[in-house]
Amino acid sequence: MDYGAMDIDQVGPRVIIRESFPNRADFVLEHVDLAFANSLRRTMLAEVPTMAIDLVEVDENTSVLADEFIAHRLGLIPLNSKQIEDVLYTRDCDCDQYCENCSITLTMHAKCTGDEIMKVYARDLVVAEPRPNEWVGNPVITDEAGLGPVICKLRKGQAVRMKCIAKKGIAKEHAKWAPTSAIGFEYDPNNKLRHLDYWYEVDPIKEWPVDDRNASWESEGGPQQDDETFDYNAVPSRFFFDLESIGNLEPDAVVQQGIKVMQQKLAAVLQELAGDENRNGNAGGDGFGVQEPDGMQGGDYGVDQGYTTPYVNPGATSQWGGGATPYGATPYGQSGWNQ
C-alpha cells in the first residue's frame, strides 16, 4: 500500500506533560487531529472500566436514611481499580450471580452505642478476601485523618448492617463507574481557527478572557491581528487536556486505559472485517471471528510494564516498537496471528 502521502504523520502523536499530581494530569497532545483527541477524551470519560458497588443486601438499617438512599451513597464511593484487568465483568463470568473473580464484597456493620452521634465512613467498609488482586475494591481514602467520605450518621441504638457487592463497569452504564471527575479540554485558545463565534455585549476580547497558560503555548503568538489573513485551511493540532481523577485510578492510568479501550474497539472492528473474509473466502477457520475483545485481556499476554496492549501476540511486547515504519507488519489479517 502507498504510505508515501503519510510522511507528515510519521512523527505520530506527541505528549508534553505540564503538571502531574496524584490526582491530576495536565498535558498537551500534539500531532493528532481533533477527532482523535476528542475520541480519547470521550473514551476516558465514559468507557474506562473501574470498580463500584452495584448490589447492596440490607440486613439491618435502623438509621434515619432509607435503604435505597444509603445504597445509592455506597455506589458513589470510589473504590481502588488498579489493574482492573484482573477482574472479570460479571456478565462474562461463569458464575451464577457473582463470585470472587468478578466481584468484591465489602461489608458495613456499625452500631451506635454512645450518646454522641456516630458517623459511618468509607473506611468502615470491610473488604473480603480473596479478591482478584491486592488493591481492587479498597475504598479510596485521601483525607489526612484517613476516614474517607461519610456514608451515614447514627444515633444511639441505631445500626446498619449491609453487604455490598462491587462490580466492574463503565461510566456509560452509570456515572458511579467514572474514573474522572472532569477532563479539561481546549484547543486554539486564541480562536484563530474561528471555530467559535463569540456572543458579546460590547467587546468580545474583554468579555471572553483567554486562558493565558494555554495561549502562551501556541507558537503562533497572541490574538488574531486585524491585518492577519485568515487561513481557512488551518486545522487544530494541539490539544490541552487537564484530567482530574476521582482516585480509583491514577491519572496516568486513566489515559493508558483510555488508549487501550480505543484499541480494543478498533481491534473488534478489524476482527469482524477479517472474520467476514474468512467465512467468504479461504475459510481458514483460524478462530478469528470467534474471539471476543474481552477474551483478549487477561493473563494470556503476560504482564509487561504496566499496561498490555490488548491485541499483541504472546511474547511480543511491542509489535509497533521502534522501526522506521510505524505502519509495518501488523498482526491483523496475517496467518501468524492464530495463537
Place this chain on the structure above:
Amino acid sequence: MNAPDRFDTFLLGDGEKKVTEVADTRIPSASTFTFNKEDHTLGNLLRSQLLKSPHVKYSGYRIPHPLVSSFELRIQTDSTLTPRAALQQACRELVSDLSTLSREFTKEWELRKMVGDGAKGDDKDGKGKVPGR
C-alpha cells in the same frame, strides 16, 4: 418504564455483529458500513482517519437515530482499494498511533516523575502550580 437498559448502548445483542457492509449498487467502490453499539467516539475517529488516505474520495458518518446506538459510515474510494480495505487500513493506522501515544505518554510521565517529584507529594489537592515550559 420502557427505557432501554443502559448496557444496550455498548453490549452487542445475541447474534448481532459489530460491523456489516452494504455495497452501493449504483456507485462503484462505495459502501455503507453499519457499526452496532458504537457512537461518535468511533464514528468520527474513523471518518477523520479515512479522509487522510489519498485513495478515499468520500468518508462520512451519521447516527440515524439518537436512541439507537449504531452509526453508519459511508466510504467511497478510487478503484485502487476497496472501501473495506480502506477501513481496515484506517483502523490499523489508528491502533498504531494509539500505541505510539501510549509509549510517548509513559515516557513523558516517567520523566515528569523524576524531574518534578517534589511537586507530586506536596500538593494533596492537586491545585498547586508547577512552572511550565
